[in-house]
Amino acid sequence: MNGQTRSQIQPGVEVEIVLKQDQRTGKTTKGIVKDILTKSANHPHGIKVRLQDGQVGRVKVIISK
Structure with missing residues (x-):
């Protein structure tokens, strides 16, 4: 799943994000969500x-729910 919809992401979910410094290369970083920083329901570049x-960073892939 992509990370453009806020309702699909909760604290504790494993995701792949793109850090600000990696936006040009698209390199992803794997981790567990602590806080959701984007307030809107959707974001075309991924929920921060x-x-x-x-x-x-912005979520590119949701690995596990």
């Missing part, structure tokens, strides 16, 4: 989240 390790 903070992982448990503190990294912030």
